[in-house]
Amino acid sequence: MPSSALFVARTGLEAQDTRMRVIANNLANVATTGFKRDRTNFATLAYQDARVAGQQSSNETAYATGLNLGTGVSLQGTSRMETQGQLQGTGAALDLALQGDGYFQVTLPGGQLAYTRAGNFSRSADGTIVTAQGYPLQPAITVPETAGAITVAKDGTVTATLPGATEATTLGQITVASFANPQGLKAIGDNFLTETGASGPAQVGPAGDAGRGSIEQGFLEASNVSVVEELVDMIECQRAYEVNSKMIASIDDMLKNANQTL
Known part of the structure; x- marks a missing residue:
């Protein structure tokens, strides 16, 4: 599980790094005539079904809930916001x-x-x-x-x-x-x-x-980029990146502990 969790956290870092690049490009073009800001869209990666909801748990009963493990996030694409500039x-x-x-x-x-x-x-x-x-x-x-x-x-x-x-x-x-x-x-x-x-x-x-x-x-x-909105997105992106970084550090500590114990 720790190694799979590392992979999931890595996809989170890559996703937020891409998002930050899009935000940086928006801010760089805040004064570009006719520029339209971009937005990143993300999607979940494939899920691993350890147990499917409705699967037989005994001869007479079935599981009411499944056990689905996500494998991370991927970049779905970028969308250009076509709102009117001033x-x-x-x-x-x-x-x-x-x-x-x-x-x-x-x-x-x-x-x-x-x-x-x-x-x-x-x-x-x-x-x-x-x-x-x-x-x-x-x-x-x-x-x-x-x-x-x-x-x-x-x-x-x-x-x-x-x-x-x-x-x-x-x-x-x-x-x-x-x-x-x-x-x-x-x-x-x-x-x-x-x-x-x-x-x-x-x-x-x-x-x-x-x-x-x-x-x-x-x-x-004028560009339809809102500096305030982009700065808020940038802070949110930075916090998400930090959380994923801490996740990797925590998983690394778990692996060290497991190696020392075992």
């Missing part, structure tokens, strides 16, 4: 935030599509609206160098005042992608996510349509 005003024409569900679409090098909540866009040398890394927004929208005030409507329609024109000219429309299971998207870094079989295909359409969020110009979405 919108922070910047006043910049190409700073965009999504109020509600959905993602901006970006074309990565090689043509792969990626998705992001970070709307800190700018113009490239040829006027194309791009991310900080220089990746173009999809569908691509080009703003002429001579364009005046740029306006982005809540439905994603981009207009600008051109020389000689009395009215604003429509340059294109920013579409928003939504997914049946957004938690199934794969994080690849640089605030980008990519589609997977678990997320389902992207459903692309105008902002504010079919449950998609609206676009707010001159705002950026």
Whole structure:
């Protein structure tokens, strides 16, 4: 039993170490635009049935309860919390935030599509609206160098005042992608996510349509990480780690005592 208890305590240490890593990543990205905090999910490992409930205890009776011994805990996965981050005003024409569900679409090098909540866009040398890394927004929208005030409507329609024109000219429309299971998207870094079989295909359409969020110009979405909540989780994780460490020390003392006695 002591050796099996050591194994169980070891799984507890590994689980809490993983949880602490997730918490650390959340806190590290507290100021990252559009970042969504992660949560660790754990599950019990297989149980060893020393006695099954209902098993015959005699010719006329059966055990009312079983004897099931757990073998520890394992990491089931991480879940991205999709709650809305606070919108922070910047006043910049190409700073965009999504109020509600959905993602901006970006074309990565090689043509792969990626998705992001970070709307800190700018113009490239040829006027194309791009991310900080220089990746173009999809569908691509080009703003002429001579364009005046740029306006982005809540439905994603981009207009600008051109020389000689009395009215604003429509340059294109920013579409928003939504997914049946957004938690199934794969994080690849640089605030980008990519589609997977678990997320389902992207459903692309105008902002504010079919449950998609609206676009707010001159705002950026802040991280949804709560420092206080993460610190509380960190303390709880630390205490759980300490308890599992003490368990290992206690089991080690039991083994020493058994060796000396026997």
